[in-house]
Amino acid sequence: MNNFVFCNPTRLVFGKGTIASIDKYIPSDSVVMMTYGGGSIKKNGVYDQVKRALGSRRVVEFGGIEPNPHYETLMRAVAEAKSAGVTYFLAVGGGSVIDGTKFITCAVGYDGEDPWDFVLNGSLTKNSRPLPLATVLTLPATGSEMNNGAVITRAERGEKLAFKHPDAYPKFSILDPEVCYSLPERQVANGVADTFVHIIEQYLTYPVGAMVQDRFSEGVLSTLVEIGPKVVKNHNDYDLVANYMFAATMGLNGIVAMGVPEDWATHMIGHELTALCGLDHGVTLSIVLPSLMSVMRKDKEAKLLQYAERVWGINSGDTDTRINEAIKATRSFFESLGIKTHLSDYGIGDDIIAEITSRMQQRGWKLGERGNIDFNVVKEILINAK
Amino acid sequence: MNNFVFCNPTRLVFGKGTIASIDKYIPSDSVVMMTYGGGSIKKNGVYDQVKRALGSRRVVEFGGIEPNPHYETLMRAVAEAKSAGVTYFLAVGGGSVIDGTKFITCAVGYDGEDPWDFVLNGSLTKNSRPLPLATVLTLPATGSEMNNGAVITRAERGEKLAFKHPDAYPKFSILDPEVCYSLPERQVANGVADTFVHIIEQYLTYPVGAMVQDRFSEGVLSTLVEIGPKVVKNHNDYDLVANYMFAATMGLNGIVAMGVPEDWATHMIGHELTALCGLDHGVTLSIVLPSLMSVMRKDKEAKLLQYAERVWGINSGDTDTRINEAIKATRSFFESLGIKTHLSDYGIGDDIIAEITSRMQQRGWKLGERGNIDFNVVKEILINAK
Numbered sequence: 001m002n003n004f005v006f007c008n009p010t011r012l013v014f015g016k017g018t019i020a021s022i023d024k025y026i027p028s029d030s031v032v033m034m035t036y037g038g039g040s041i042k043k044n045g046v047y048d049q050v051k052r053a054l055g056s057r058r059v060v061e062f063g064g065i066e067p068n069p070h071y072e073t074l075m076r077a078v079a080e081a082k083s084a085g086v087t088y089f090l091a092v093g094g095g096s097v098i099d100g101t102k103f104i105t106c107a108v109g110y111d112g113e114d115p116w117d118f119v120l121n122g123s124l125t126k127n128s129r130p131l132p133l134a135t136v137l138t139l140p141a142t143g144s145e146m147n148n149g150a151v152i153t154r155a156e157r158g159e160k161l162a163f164k165h166p167d168a169y170p171k172f173s174i175l176d177p178e179v180c181y182s183l184p185e186r187q188v189a190n191g192v193a194d195t196f197v198h199i200i201e202q203y204l205t206y207p208v209g210a211m212v213q214d215r216f217s218e219g220v221l222s223t224l225v226e227i228g229p230k231v232v233k234n235h236n237d238y239d240l241v242a243n244y245m246f247a248a249t250m251g252l253n254g255i256v257a258m259g260v261p262e263d264w265a266t267h268m269i270g271h272e273l274t275a276l277c278g279l280d281h282g283v284t285l286s287i288v289l290p291s292l293m294s295v296m297r298k299d300k301e302a303k304l305l306q307y308a309e310r311v312w313g314i315n316s317g318d319t320d321t322r323i324n325e326a327i328k329a330t331r332s333f334f335e336s337l338g339i340k341t342h343l344s345d346y347g348i349g350d351d352i353i354a355e356i357t358s359r360m361q362q363r364g365w366k367l368g369e370r371g372n373i374d375f376n377v378v379k380e381i382l383i384n385a386k
Numbered sequence: 387m388n389n390f391v392f393c394n395p396t397r398l399v400f401g402k403g404t405i406a407s408i409d410k411y412i413p414s415d416s417v418v419m420m421t422y423g424g425g426s427i428k429k430n431g432v433y434d435q436v437k438r439a440l441g442s443r444r445v446v447e448f449g450g451i452e453p454n455p456h457y458e459t460l461m462r463a464v465a466e467a468k469s470a471g472v473t474y475f476l477a478v479g480g481g482s483v484i485d486g487t488k489f490i491t492c493a494v495g496y497d498g499e500d501p502w503d504f505v506l507n508g509s510l511t512k513n514s515r516p517l518p519l520a521t522v523l524t525l526p527a528t529g530s531e532m533n534n535g536a537v538i539t540r541a542e543r544g545e546k547l548a549f550k551h552p553d554a555y556p557k558f559s560i561l562d563p564e565v566c567y568s569l570p571e572r573q574v575a576n577g578v579a580d581t582f583v584h585i586i587e588q589y590l591t592y593p594v595g596a597m598v599q600d601r602f603s604e605g606v607l608s609t610l611v612e613i614g615p616k617v618v619k620n621h622n623d624y625d626l627v628a629n630y631m632f633a634a635t636m637g638l639n640g641i642v643a644m645g646v647p648e649d650w651a652t653h654m655i656g657h658e659l660t661a662l663c664g665l666d667h668g669v670t671l672s673i674v675l676p677s678l679m680s681v682m683r684k685d686k687e688a689k690l691l692q693y694a695e696r697v698w699g700i701n702s703g704d705t706d707t708r709i710n711e712a713i714k715a716t717r718s719f720f721e722s723l724g725i726k727t728h729l730s731d732y733g734i735g736d737d738i739i740a741e742i743t744s745r746m747q748q749r750g751w752k753l754g755e756r757g758n759i760d761f762n763v764v765k766e767i768l769i770n771a772k
Contacts, residue, residue, distance in 0.1 A: 001628045003401025007558075008394070014645060015389025172393075209625040211612065212633050215605025223597045239595040242387045246645070247598050255641065259400060259632070 001210045001259040008254050010146045011172035014246070016238075018176050019046070019136060022053035022090070025172045026134060030088035033060045033081050035101045037067075037093045041138060044182040050092055050136055060084045065093065068153040068160060068274060068281070069100030071116060078107045078115070089133045091170075094187075095142025095194075098135050099150035102168050105130040118163060119152055125165045135173040139183060140245040141191030141282070143198060143252025145173035153275065160275040175249065180241040188235050189337040190282025191248060192228045196221065196333070197266055197285040198251040204293070204303050205261040205369035217256045218310045220247050225311065229336040265367035266292050269378055272356045277348055286334035286341050291385035293327045295377065299370060343386050353382040387596045387645040394640050396532045397558035400632070402624075404562050405432070405522060408439035408476070411558045412520060416474040419446045419467050421487045423453075423479045427524060430568035436478055436522055446470045451479065454539040454546060454660060454667070455486030457502060464493045464501070475519045477556075480573075481528025481580075484521050485536035488554050491516040504549060505538055511551045521559040525569060526631040527577030527668070529584060529638025531559035539661065546661040561635065566627040574621050575723040576668025577634060578614045582607065582719070583652055583671040584637040590679070590689050591647040591755035603642045604696045606633050611697065615722040651753035652678050655764055658742045663734055672720035672727050677771035679713045681763065685756060729772050739768040 013021055026032065032054060041047040051059070062077045081089075081104060091101035107115035110128040118124040137145045144150060148168040153160045180188070203217035224247055231240040250256070269292075270284030279287075297304060301319065308314040308326035317325070334341050343349070360375035367373035373381075399407055412418065418440060427433040437445070448463045467475075467490060477487035493501035496514040504510040523531045530536060534554040539546045566574070589603035610633055617626040636642070655678075656670030665673075683690060687705065694700040694712035703711070720727050729735070746761035753759035759767075 001401075001625070001632065003404065005397065005399050007397035011391065011393035012644070013391050015387070018389065209629070210632075211609045211629045212606055212636055215609060216602055219601025219605050220598055223601060226597065239387070242645075243595065243597045246387065246596075250598055258398070259628075 001213075002208055002261070004259045006254055006258050008146065008169065010169045010253070012146060012175060012249065013172055014175045016176060016178055018174050019049040020053050022050065022134070022136070022174065023055055026054070026057065026088055026090070028055075028057060031058045031060065031084060031086050032088045032090050033062055033077070033084070033086040033104075034090045034092060035062045035065055035077065035097055035104070036091075037063070037065050037097045039063060040182070041092055044179065046092060046136065046138060046179055050090070054090075060086055065097045065100045067096045068151075069096045069103070071103075071152055071154045072156070074100050074103050074107065074152070075115070077104045081108050087131065089131060090136070091133065092136040092138065094137070094139025095144045098137070098144040098170075099142065099152065101133060101135075102130075102144065102150040102165075103152050103163075105133045106163075106165050106168060116154065118165075119161050122163060125163065128165060130165055130168050133168070133170050135170045136179075137173055137175050137245070138179045139187055139191060140175075140180065140248035141194040143195075143249055145170060145175065146249050146253035151271070158275045160271040173249075175245050177238055177242040177245050180245065181236040183235055185232050185235070185338065186280070188244070189232045189339055190280050192224055192231065192244065192337055193282035193286045193334055193339055195244075195248040195251040196224050196228075197289055199256060200289065201263045201266060202257045202260060204300055204307055205263050206300070207302050207306070208260055210258075210260045213256055213258055213260050214306070218307075220250055220256065221307075221311045223247055225333060228333065232337050261369040263369045265373045268365070268367050269356070269381065272359065273348070273352070276352055276355060277346065279346060283339055283346070286339045287343055287346075287385050288381065290327050290331040290334075290341060291381050293323075293330065295381050295384055296368065296373070297323050299368075299372070343382065349386075353379060356382060387599075388594055388647070390645045392640055392644050394532065394555065396555045396639070398532060398561060398635065399558055400561045402562060402564055404560050405435040406439050408436065408520070408522070408560065409441055412440070412443065412474055412476070414441075414443060417444045417446065417470060417472050418474045418476050419448055419463070419470070419472040419490075420476045420478060421448045421451055421463065421483055421490070422477075423449070423451050423483045425449060426568070427478055430565065432478060432522065432524060432565055436476070440476075446472055451483045451486045453482045454537075455482045455489070457489075457538055457540045458542070460486050460489050460493065460538070461501070463490045467494050473517065475517060476522070477519065478522040478524065480523070480525030481530045484523070484530040484556075485528065485538065487519060487521075488516075488530065488536040488551075489538050489549075491519045492551050492554060502540065504551075505547050508549060511549065514551060516551055516554050519554070519556050521556045522565075523559055523561050523631070524565045525573055525577060526561075526566065526634035527573075527580040529581075529635055531556060531561065532635050532639035537657070544661050546657040559635075561631050563624055563628040563631050566631065567622040569621055571618050571621070571724065572666070574630070575618045575725055576666050578610055578617065578630065578723055579668035579672045579720055579725055581630075581634040581637040582610050582614070583675055585642060586675065587649045587653060588643045588646060590686055590693055591649050592686065593688050593692070594646055596644075596646045599642055599644055599646050600692070604693075606636055606642065607693075607697045609633055611719060614719065618723050647755040649755045651759045654751070654753050655742070655767065658745065659734070659738070662738055662741060663732065665732060669725055669732070672725045673729055673732075673771050674767065676713050676717040676720075676727060677767050679709075679716065681767045681770055682754065682759070683709050685754075685758070729768065735772075739765060742768060
């Protein structure tokens with residue numbers, strides 16, 4: 001097991017009817033900026049519940065945060081928050097709204113010229129003292145409700161980049177599974193796929209003898225395999241959505257990452273597909289992962305065999321056969337959610353592959369748990385995904 | 387899944403050579419009370435490492451905290467800490483030292499007559515503002531290094547009681563697996579048994595459809611089954627002790643407890659055996675659990691069958707056969723650690739059973755996840771454990 005430091009101070013408030021408890025956790029004299037996305041919360045009753053819980057607090061609303069939240073949009077919120085003297089941020093939405101609001105709190109508390117600088121250069125986050133943030137999660141997927149990271153898109157430049165801040169953990173996050181009842185199927189499918197790949201990024205690397213962490217990861221993966229296709233179709237079944245929501249939060253709150261190597265190449269390549277072609281995040285992961293597993297099969301051999309056996313019950317045949325079956329099962333799992341898993345399904349061809357390869361070459365990125373996925377390997381993975 | 391609130395702010399610092407990082411986390415102007423037990427830390431090098439890390443900070447030492455830490459001893463530390471103006475507590479030891487020091491920090495910050503009052507009456511902890519506490523764990527077992535509870539013994543009255551305080555989480559805990567190399571076999575065996583039963587108390591109740599939490603619990607149990615007897619014999623094998631140490635911390639930090647019922651009857655009955663007969667805590671649990679499983683088999687039927695299948699691979703035969711096999715496997719597991727599992731092995735007979743039954747009747751306790759283990763059922767469990 002590798003050495004590690006783990007600390008996650010976010011308070012999880014989980015279950016039916018928990019939105020009302022916002023009142024207990026946000027100081028009553030706060031000036032609250034309440035952020036949200038396209039307005040679905042006004043149709044499903046979440047908006048009303050949140051406003052009721054906020055009671056007489058002064059509330060500044062900032063709606064319209066788009067999927068893959070844009071720097072340009074968020075900077076408008078930063079200006080509004082500053083001029084209104086906001087003291088507490090409440091993000092009501094999915095990963096995009098929460099990520100975007102994390103950026104806003106860090107940007108409001110940033111002592112520097114342009115907050116985009118700390119996205120480009122993580123060491124500059126030390127110049128930011130983010131204001132307190134809480135969340136009401138409406139779309140389980142990214143895990144942002146219980147971690148300190150965010151992914152922001154700068155649309156004019158076609159860039160989608162991640163940053164972390166040590167003090168950007170939400171103070172608390174409300175997870176009421178009933179908010180999932182009104183989600184579109186496609187968003188649930190993407191959320192399940194995203195959660196699955198989050199675990200894979202922290203699990204499918206090389207063995208370091210972290211027995212409990214491996215079992216934790218396999219536990220989340222097995223649960224997603226069991227409930228994934230069901231919850232896409234029946235997302236008004238409380239037990240199903242509760243397990244989906246819980247799995248999504250456990251997928252990226254640091255628990256399964258303690259003491260193990262991490263990959264994240266699938267995410268980094270996927271971000272490029274979203275930035276250039278506008279594909280849903282969950283879709284990009286479902287395209288890249290099976291191909292990456294195949295191309296990186298030698299480096300990941302031991303964990304691929306463990307994954308094959310413990311998650312899929314595949315334990316006969318030679319090494320290549322078992323790995324091929326595990327990849328096939330993974331692809332079938334994404335397809336069972338209703339997500340197509342080849343670039344050609346989305347009309348993406350060689351020009352995009354060339355563009356992504358070229359960007360990777362320019363940036364000189366070496367991805368993966370061993371830092372050996374360079375632009376040539378990325379190209380191979382994308383060609384394999386055609 | 388049940389509604390829940392989860393928050394665990396303790397920073398885990400895990401791995402080889404991490405004791406030195408105390409210097410990073412304790413403010414340099416602190417007056418530190420360093421607590422420990424019988425002095426084994428002076429033989430295995432831990433004492434020297436801690437003192438080196440504390441550097442020029444003013445340090446008040448308080449050694450001699452005994453197993454099942456005594457109120458009487460701890461109150462002497464409270465007086466010393468107050469007179470020395472201690473601002474930070476550092477517990478260097480196992481569960482007894484950490485629990486004892488948790489009591490000390492709460493007692494120093496208690497605005498009331500006698501700190502024993504908040505042990506007897508949990509609502510009085512609101513009158514305590516505990517001072518900051520950190521730990522260097524030397525014996526993995528109780529999980530106290532990452533939770534807010536403690537168990538204290540009042541020797542003169544033969545009482546062993548638990549309390550919790552919302553602000554008693556250690557600020558950070560250092561877990562360097564190498565400190566286990568010098569542990570006596572018996573302590574490792576007890577620690578493995580204690581960890582196993584911690585998970586069982588949070589898992590072996592009734593199903594609430596908490597799929598991920600069940601998998602997490604089963605993951606820790608399976609790991610303990612795999613490494614338990616090995617780590618007792620080879621506790622200078624880094625990978626083995628690292629997994630044992632990690633499992634012990636995960637066993638009682640709230641993670642596997644999210645959204646599920648809890649039992650704790652085995653612990654409550656075990657505490658009486660320690661208070662009256664001086665048996666090691668891990669030993670008492672190994673005696674009580676198999677018997678409790680048998681007596682409570684109807685209430686716990688669904689989870690006993692799941693436990694039988696997922697932890698022990700027992701999936702054939704009728705219900706009673708499978709449950710009997712799971713109980714037998716559990717007993718054999720404890721015996722494989724070198725722990726005898728019957729009261730008669732320790733010369734404990736009907737007089738002690740009568741005394742414990744009488745105490746339970748006087749207190750009117752109703753134990754277990756359904757609150758239906760009264761003094762009559764406790765008596766049945768103890769008779770079954772003879």
